[in-house]
Amino acid sequence: MTAITVDRLTKRYGELVAVDDLSFEVRRGAVTGFLGPNGAGKTTTLKMVLGLARPTAGHALVAGRPYAELDEPARTVGAVLEGGLFHPGRSGRAHLRVQAKAAGLPSGRIEEVLALVGLQAAADKRVGGYSMGMRQRLGLATALLGEPEILILDEPANGLDPAGIRWLRTFLRGFADDGGTALVSSHLLAEVAQAVDDVVVIGHGRCLAQGAIGDLVDPDASLEDVYLDLTGTTEVLR
Ligand SMILES: Nc1ncnc2c1ncn2[C@@H]1O[C@H](COP(=O)(O)OP(=O)(O)O)[C@@H](O)[C@H]1O
Ligand SMILES: [Mg+2]
Structure with a gap:
């Protein structure tokens, strides 16, 4: 397929x-x-x-469809392009809250994605102070909010x-082994x-x-x- x-x-x-x-x-x-x-x-x-x-x-x-025609894009595909774009004054957790709300996704998922990418300890720090690696993890957490079947990571x-x-x-191996x-x-x-x-x-x-x-x-x-x-x-x- x-x-x-x-x-x-x-x-x-x-x-x-x-x-x-x-x-x-x-x-x-x-x-x-x-x-x-x-x-x-x-x-x-x-x-x-x-x-x-x-x-x-x-x-x-x-x-099977052009992206613009997907019924639930956030649940179908999660994407991070070139390091992602974050508001530097927001915490990682606040960023995820805004993103979840914008995509109509439940806020309960936020703690799950923070745990999935190992960012819990830094979740309340401002993104402006994040290392590149932490930004990558936050981008991935954002992409995972909708539990998408497809991930596109730049x-x-x-x-x-x-x-x-x-x-x-x-x-990535685990994601694909689970069918992603x-x-x-x-x-x-x-x-x-x-x-x-x-x-x-x-x-x-x-x-x-x-x-x-x-x-x-x-x-x-x-x-x-x-x-x-x-x-x-x-x-x-x-
Ligand atoms: N918005 C744009 N306007 C003009 N040229 C662009 C634009 N985006 C990308 N390019 C050019 O297109 C080519 C491919 O870029 P890109 O897709 O970013 O490559 P990669 O991601 O593989 O490094 C490069 O020569 C880049 O300079
Ligand atoms: Mg590139």
Whole structure:
């Protein structure tokens, strides 16, 4: 079963083709890594999937429908884009209260998501004083408020220390083992490789490889070799 369908998506910003005729499918109940160097078009693609950017061409479906047509978007898909946006003067708990209310979700879920991401101790501190890792956890907590079947996380490992990255991998594995679907972007293959079932690798907005991680990374090659072979040795320069 397909959770997310990206079908010939294209996004142009003037002369720049940020996403170029990109197609892939995300399997239900699996973790899919969405990989590519900085500037490859990951965030732009995720924004189009979430109805936050209008495609120049092509379309995307979430749980079989365009995002804008979902009956209960917060219960279908939880998303965190590029670190999330928070009011710095609000506490983590207050942020979750505002978000739950806006999405029509019960406030009883707030303590559950704080526990799920391990943020209880910092819940009453102002977000302005949070580390990048704490912000990532708060973003994830926000995405989990609606108990969504699908999670879309943009660079969730950014700013996490090694223990935080391990925690994230364990969380993603557990989420998928319970039947959830996760699409997780990263500019580093190694950060997510141990947690993902499938990968989609893009460069310059185009698909470079997709499939099961086991088929992409053979035992003789290092992850780094595979990833750099696919994406080129330098970051995308424009
Ligand atoms: N709103 C925008 N206006 C103009 N160019 C943009 C905009 N958003 C992204 N881009 C450009 O599109 C390309 C892809 O960006 P992005 O999707 O953020 O890549 P990634 O998330 O993989 O780092 C980059 O060259 C970026 O500068
Ligand atoms: Mg990005």
